[in-house]
Amino acid sequence: MQDLQDAKTLVRAHYTALDSADLNQIENTLAARLSPTCHWRGFHPFNEQSGPAAIAATFWGPVRAALSAVQRREDVFFAGYSGIDGSDGVWVVSMGHLMGLFDAPLLGIPATRKLAMLRYCEFNRVENGKIVETAMYCDLLHLMRQAGIVRFPDQTAQHLVQPGPRDHSGLLTSAQDPAEAAHTLQLINRMIGAIDDANADPEARTPREEMAVCWHENMLWWGPEGIGATYTIDRYIEQHQGPFRRGLADRAFNGHVARLAEGNFGGFFGWPNLTLTNTGGFMGIPANDVRADMRVIDIYRREGDKLAENWIFIDMLHFLLMQGVDVLAELNQK
Incomplete structure (x- = not known):
């Protein structure tokens, strides 16, 4: 401690x-x-x-x-x-x-x-x-x-200045009960396992059945610019999970550099977490056969036995660059 x-x-x-x-x-x-x-x-x-x-x-x-x-x-x-x-x-x-x-x-x-x-x-x-x-x-x-440059105007959800936890409980400056950390980390690991199971057998459960295992009905998913934020299981499936899984295929999980929890909060990052192929078009980028990496941070808040909020950071610039789309070079050519 x-x-x-x-x-x-x-x-x-x-x-x-x-x-x-x-x-x-x-x-x-x-x-x-x-x-x-x-x-x-x-x-x-x-x-x-x-x-x-x-x-x-x-x-x-x-x-x-x-x-x-x-x-x-x-x-x-x-x-x-x-x-x-x-x-x-x-x-x-x-x-x-x-x-x-x-x-x-x-x-x-x-x-x-x-x-x-x-x-x-x-x-x-x-x-x-x-x-x-x-x-x-x-x-x-x-x-x-x-700065007024909207490179991806057709994002499927809504990007705001993403707020912190709904209950304002995120600053854990004092020591926390280790049992709560273990509970949070166990739930995060279970959620990762549910995603792996869905990728291995997409027909075993509906997306809603998959989500309901670990997520609060009114979950909040605070996604990055280019995708945006979404609210409730149903809108998450409609506005992120569905477009993501339809557009990106052959998902390979590369593991995490760190995965940890304290109290009701936990998270992980990878370098990269995922490698995927844009087979169906994603973020307005046409389908291609490039294997591209996603460097990701996920932060979670647990509420009871379910995940209630998730903040996500994805290195979109790197993911797009691997597909030949250099967003920063576009800026500097103007």
């Missing part, structure tokens, strides 16, 4: 220092709590980096230069143990928005000089008092929409 609390304290101090650091102090601020060889993963075009200097130059420097007067608007914060080989240990998870004034361009996304919310989720593995591994996933397509 104390290991989790110590890790939370370290990450909290890291965020406090990072969010208030001057631009010329970002590398030193990262170096104070990151290991010299910290393995950092981010969505395209940030991808994989090693060590504070590269992380500062590639991600935090450009983001902080673009968003002035930045505030971390955190909705979920928890920690837990992940037993997955190669990255087992204590992880701390933070999810919310980085809010600031969009005062300078970022990756070709034009500045608006208006309020902007960069939706993010970050996993940090803590070992011997240092952050040794990070996954920082953020929704750049949604930032583009806020």
Whole structure:
């Protein structure tokens, strides 16, 4: 229990220092709590980096230069143990928005000089008092929409500035009952198994029967820009699961880097989680035979014995790039 609390304290101090650091102090601020060889993963075009200097130059420097007067608007914060080989240990998870004034361009996304919310989720593995591994996933397509660039206007659901948990219970700064974490993780694992069973035998259960095993009737699915958010089992099936399964085939599950829970919250990320083929057309991209990867973070809130809310981050830019659609290059050609 104390290991989790110590890790939370370290990450909290890291965020406090990072969010208030001057631009010329970002590398030193990262170096104070990151290991010299910290393995950092981010969505395209940030991808994989090693060590504070590269992380500062590639991600935090450009983001902080673009968003002035930045505030971390955190909705979920928890920690837990992940037993997955190669990255087992204590992880701390933070999810919310980085809010600031969009005062300078970022990756070709034009500045608006208006309020902007960069939706993010970050996993940090803590070992011997240092952050040794990070996954920082953020929704750049949604930032583009806020700048007036709607690259995928026909998304099947609705993208908003995604809120936090309905009951505002997501900031788990104090120690939680381990039995609750075990219950949450067991339910997440059961849900993953139900998806695997559906892929192995699509006729065994209807989509509604599959969903009802683990999901609350009025579940909320907070999806990424390009797909959007949806509400209730029936609308989720109509607005996401159905289009996803009709458009994408030959799903291969590649496993997770970390999967953990604390209290009623849990989640996982992979690198990549899934490999699929766009056989039916997806997000307006014509069908093709390319095997493309999805790097995904999922965060869940359990309510009783069912999953009630799910926040999803998908590296759409990377998934589309593998199919020959370079969204950022399109921006920079204008």
